[in-house]
Amino acid sequence: MIFRLLWLFALGIGLCYGAERPNVILVMTDDQGYGDFGFMGNDLIKTPELDAMVQRGAIWSEFYVSPVCSPTRACLMTGRYNHRTKCIDTYLGRSMMSTDEYTLAEALRDAGYATGIFGKWHLGDNYPMRPSDQGFEYSFIHKGGGLGQPADPRDNASRYTDALLFENDREVETRGYCTDVFFGRSFSFMEKCRQDGKPFFVYLAPNAPHSPFHDVPVELYNKYKKVDFSGIMVGIKEGQRAIENDKLARIAAMITNIDDNMGKLFKRLDRMGVTENTIVIFLTDNGPNTRRYVGRFRGKKSELYEGGVRTPLLIQWPGGIKQGTKVKHSVAAHIDLMPTVLAVCGVEDLPQNLDGRSILSQLKAPYTSMEERPIIIQYHRGDEISKYHSCMVRRGKWKLVHPSGTQRESFVGEPKWELYDLEKDPGEVNDLSVSHPDVVAELVAIYEAWYTDVSSERKDQPSPPYILIDKDKENPSVLTWQDMIEGTWRPNKVGFYKVDFVHDGRYDIRFEGAHQHKMDANKKWTAILQLGKKSYSAPFDPERKLAIFEALSIPAGKYTLKPKVVSDDGEEWSVYHTRILHR
Secondary structure (H helix, E strand, C coil): CHHHHHHHHHHHHHCCCCCCCCEEEEEEECCCCCCCCHHHCCCCCCCHHHHHHHHHCEEECCEECCCCHHHHHHHHHHCCCHHHCCCCCCCCCCCCCCCCCCCHHHHHHHCCCEEEEEECCCCCCCCCCCHHHCCCCEEEECCCCCCCCCCCCHHHCCCCECCEEEECCEEEECCCEHHHHHHHHHHHHHHHHHHHCCCEEEEEECCCCCCCCCCCCHHHHHHHCCCCCHHHECCCCHHHHHHHHHHHHHHHHHHHHHHHHHHHHHHHHHHHCCHHHEEEEEEECCCCCCCECCCCCCCCCCCCCHHHHECCEEEECCCCCCCCEEECCCCEEHHHHHHHHHHHCCCCCCCCCCCCCCCHHHHHCCCCCCCCCCEEEECCCCCCCCCCCCEEEEECCEEEEECCCCCCCCCCCCCCCEEEECCCCCCCCCCCCCCCHHHHHHHHHHHHHHHHHHHHCCCCCCCCCCEEECCCCCCCEEEEHHHCECCCCCCCCCCEEEEEECCCEEEEEEEECCCCCCCCCCCCEEEEEEECCEEEEEECECCCCEEEEEEEEECCEEEEEEEEEEECCCCEEECCEEEEEEC
């Protein structure tokens, strides 16, 4: 806390900038792959606006992200490895970021910027983990990992078009395709900031082209249905190609729709007269969501081969970076964007606990080189990271990887390291671990030091964070499968939540089942709420998928809250959403 106050005091002294501090727009798409762009050699998926952005600005070729979304987002927002933040996975309470992390949005807000988020947050849906609690003055988002996922309001019915979204934490109806809506709302926010004379930070994070693929831009889909995508399919058998082709047509429609909106964004900046002094950053959050073209690489989302962890980084800033800038041989990562953006905005006194570093100097002088340092990526399912499991180290031309499986919480036996010279072998075909044991040993030592460091930082804070039930901040609080610990997003798996009731009081608690879950209406169903050592029961209506516990007297304190529904013959169901209202 003392450091934070000193840093903010230093900011107050250092923010004697002129009125022309640059605006910042950070765009990150969801499950778009390294090869899903015309400028990366893909002539089937059309991205003319982003192709043009490359020519007008800079492209950083060797840029790393995590292989799945929440870890990347935590790194992006904090400049720190996500393992330090408690955000280590994408669901089951493991994607809730610790609330004492100081975010990019908080830093820019404290520096006098207007801050807004549009689209996907995925670092916690309840107080105090929401974007509005973490530095964003305006938020227009979906909850959880995406529309059509368990944090979605059950009445949304997985819609991407005319979706139920959340504006400043309140559910609102919208009209139009979700990506169009997110971009459109960001334009209104930017216009207001310009009228108010404030520089702005806009975080535009559409949930496309993430699945499900049932609701995509219709006109673009109709065009892409006529395209043969077999040239970018990887490992698809002949009998599966028709289904895969339709899926890729849907994904392509979502990607080109994003590109169309990027074009609208650039036109809007021109019309506002702020293009020259607005930095626009574009990247993807992980590898592609199907096995498809990824340039010279191999791999996909949730894998540690290059195709799963690489993104092109595009930066347009006419007032600060030369057109056509190409950074080809320096390695950077998601942890570097927070310090880079703060450097762009003139914030000189950075938090001392950052893992990343500013890459602004090399963007301005791409012919130079920065001091070599390693990048470490580790991801797998589970409540905490397991030593040596599903990890990689990149330093210079060398990459050490242990691809032991991201969907498992641990591995058995000794690690089977693979070593690649990425300068000669970007496709990671020729494993050199046997012929270069000295390099393996050196990179393993780097990993071990990193692992000891990041895994020890929060040993006194068991994951995940508590959800605070506080009527003054969020009322009602809606607990969803997204953050249910030990759940599986399946109706027959019952999990629990860690909650902290801030106030003594009387509460109504409502169980809401998902409409699509089929329950036998001929059975008698009972809703059971276990709150700490106490248990409450209420009738559950299997047709309305609803039960209400009225006027429960609950003292302030920390509890384990376990909601479930039980039939008269012993069948147990989980609860999709649990709604807690302080009377």
